[in-house]
Amino acid sequence: MIQGFERRSPPPFGDKSGRLVKHLVKRKAPKDRKTRIAYVLDKQIGFMLRRLxxxxxAIFSAEIGPELTPPQWAALSKLSELGACTQNLLGRLTSMDAATIKGVVDRLESRRLVNRRQDQADTRRMILSLTREGKQLVAGVQPMALAVSERTLSPLASDEQVLLLELLKRLR
Incomplete structure (x- = not known):
């Protein structure tokens, strides 16, 4: 249960899908000031990561432009590293759910950057690979993508950058 909230029975009606909607009702704030202000949004890891x-x-968009989104770049970059792979695997390796990776691949395919074909061993699976144009784009964007990472980390000293990346790996 979320501190400061209690579960309440859902209303007798549901949302558009027919499922009952769960509601949270605000409880009275604790009288102890320390308990009340223990949660400061600006000090929470999730909020800090979101801001970062x-x-x-923003740096990605300034360096690379609006024609390529970070999720699209992640898919292209990972395909370049791996070679041909299933759409499902690409989604997992780039931390995208099935619907998101499908949309990303649809857009990349419409731009002729990715080929999609059925796996002959299992026709339910789609095999993805970079087209010649996709390989050329990746080769051209890689130096800019490295610059994006460098700019993102630039407020830190080089030893702090290494430490931050190591700590983030541990939190995965």
């Missing part, structure tokens, strides 16, 4: 991600995305 927004900064990184």
């Amino acid at each position: 991600l927004r900064r990184h995305e």
Whole structure:
């Protein structure tokens, strides 16, 4: 249960899908001031990571432009590293759910950057690979993508950058 909230029975109606909607009802704030202010949003890891991600995305857009999104670049870059692979595997390796990776691949395929074909061993699976144009794009964007990472980490000294990346790996 979330501190400061209690579960309440859902109303007799559901959302558009027919499922009952769960509601949270605010409880009275604790009288102890320490308990009340223990949670400060600006000090929470999730919020800090979200703000850093927004900064990184702004740098990405400034360096690479609006024609390629970070998820599209992640898919292209990972395909370049791996070679041909299933759409499902690419989604897992780039931390995208099935619907997101499908949309990303649809857009990349429409731009002729990715080929998609059925796996002959299992026709339910799709095999993805970079097209010649996709390989050329990756080769051209890689130096800019490295610059994005460098700019994102630039407020830190080089030893701090290494430490941050190591700590983030441990948190995965």
